[in-house]
Amino acid sequence: MAEIKAPVFPESVADGTIVEWHVTEGQQVNRDDLLAEIETDKVVLEVVAPDNGVVTRIVKQVDDTVLSDELIAEFEAGASASAEDAPAVDPDQPAAPVQPKQATDGGEPVQASAESDHKDQSPAVRKAAKESGVDPKNVEGSGRGGRVTKTDMSNPTLKADSSITSDSGRPVAEAVGERTEKRVPMTRLRKTIANRLLAASQETAMLTTFNEVNMKPLMDMRTKYKDQFEKRHGTRLGFMSLFVKAATEALKRYPAVNASLDGDDIVYHGYYDIGVAVSSNRGLVVPVLRDTDRMSMADVEAKIREFGGKAQEGKLGLEDMVGGTFTISNGGVFGSLMSTPILNPPQTAILGMHAINDRPMAVNGEVKILPMMYLALSYDHRMIDGKEAVQFLVTLKELVEDPTMLLLDL
Template identity: 50%
Template sequence: MNNIEILVPDLPESVADATVITWHKKQGDFVYRDEILVEIETDKVILEIPASIDGILKIDVKEGTIVLSKQHLGSIKPTDQKNNFKDKKNDVSIDTEVKTDKFSSPTVRRMIAEHDLNLHKEDIKGTGVGGRLTRKDINKILISKTIENKDNDNNISLNESNNRVEKRVSMTRLRKRIAERLLESKKTTAMLTTFNEVNMSPIKELRKKYGEIFEERYGIRLGFMSFYVKAVVEALKRYPEINASIDGDDIVYYNYFDISIAVSTPRGLVTPVLRDADKISMANLEKEIKKLALKGRDSKLTIEEMTGGSFTITNGGIFGSLMSTPIINLPQSSILGMHAIKDRPMVVNGKIEILPMMYLALSYDHCLIDGRESVGFLNVIKNMLEDPARMLLEI
């Protein structure tokens, strides 16, 4: 039987090329069908390429190489002579457990490969869930090795006189792409930000009253994001200019509501999309948001889940941000920033009360959206959140 080629998968039109970041097997290793052989990174996602058959691996493209769609990476020589190699379940059980369980994060695996760490020699112990390694664990090991060996290389440099440590690493393709898009957004839009504030007492009381019942029935916690998404959808229905974008000399109005949700991941900020958010229930919104966040954390988001979107919500409040001016996610025309909920003294009916308040920030392209629409849009969201019954009645 002829050798079976290992090829780069079909890359979407929006992705020009990819980088080979990690080979999980070595030249001449026996590999099993469906075992992950190599990871390649695009400017949006990490793609895993599995073995199509059992056999002996031949690697033809080194880590760090830029590759194109359908490019040859290596091959597998079909063979049944498994006895000539280490038994998967016995001889390499420890090594397999280390690679697949404790080091399952692509980011961690890439760091281990980049710095050529000996997993057993270093006696690495993870501080993450289930003993998993985190980036902090790897950074501590690298710094420790540098101090002990006083050895400077391309990644770690040490000032021996005062033990000041510096680390130099290459930017990931995703981080480079994020930087390019942010700079493009600043250069090509007349971006302006307007603010408002929301009394979150009604939402907090709803969650307190129905939170347990909601979780028992749907198996998911009732958070804030589902309320934000519902309020945004209702506001977009009333202000179609904000659910639009500029394409050359044309304005494209979207008659659907695909909401991008900014998610922080180890590789950088990504914006997976909630398709047809107006047709999704509160419970399913919470489930979908959680699923996308977990897939983002584990670098499992697909190209389809990352593309599209007519409006973006970013919630810096989960990190404690009190106020910010978010940058527009091109080609969209606006982005809504949610922030931390803080108790503040407010004047209500001539009296001072302590209320849980949150700032809203809408950044928008003034080339398309005027102040009247932006302020009206924020007022709708404010009214929806301060009186949640409006979302149910759509008033």
């Protein structure tokens, strides 16, 4: 008999929660089949079968808290599912039709379409349904034949006659004419994000300084070289890679912005691990680019795109999220003109990028229309003086407005 244990969590992760079992006791599985999902305060981890065999006992149930390397199930390698576990089938009788599932709402049975629950739902829709507690059969579908898509689930339009229930049978939304309400529990990740943001605003002396950057030189460079860049490196040339490289250079010049606080100690980092805020269906996550001073712009672009794909698929691992000495958040992709980003403790600074808009600017006594972006640097005033913060942001601005300075190490 083998043991199936939770993954080994890093020191920064205390425990996790079983959010779903994909198998039942006595079920036969193949090697690397998905058995369970464990949600931590950073990512969702998958537990897979170590070999071909049978899951003989499930020790930890859904919503149970598990510790690092804790036993969650027992497994018998090489075994086959017992015939007693399979339903008896009369060969002389036709196969019975699939019966609709039933959920209870105040003791009264509520029919749910098996076809809707299985055939017409993609894995992404089923996953979104579990996270939100909204049954897809109560959502207006925009796909072919009224099929519910992942996009529909991310911003659901409820059917007017729906009485939405969660998996537990408790109502989470009720329709009254065209007015609906929905009540769903926070995920563990969302709770952690909320707690960290609240702690950052309450426990740090956070201050934000602003500047604006002329994006025309960078946009001209991108237009001129984007095709050659993609052909040579196999990835598209975006703006984020140059901001990462410019931030890395600015961090070298102002080490306090790259430092962190540990109690009464200031920790100056001799490396540059920049977190890039990425939006996912589960909330905001911050995977980390390691040693950005050693990465090329192509390396940065490829890694950011890899992170983005993993975030949307829920595949970011703990190793992608741990650490970081500085963070960049780009609200401009959603149209934000200006914001004050919140610190990501124990880091002491975070850079906010915003939308690029054409604005009239005075240049050498003349008015010109230029693509401008507001930059915001939030920092912990306990650690970083205003002078350093402003000089850091001005340095970043100068490097972005004249990218050749990075090449010439000026």
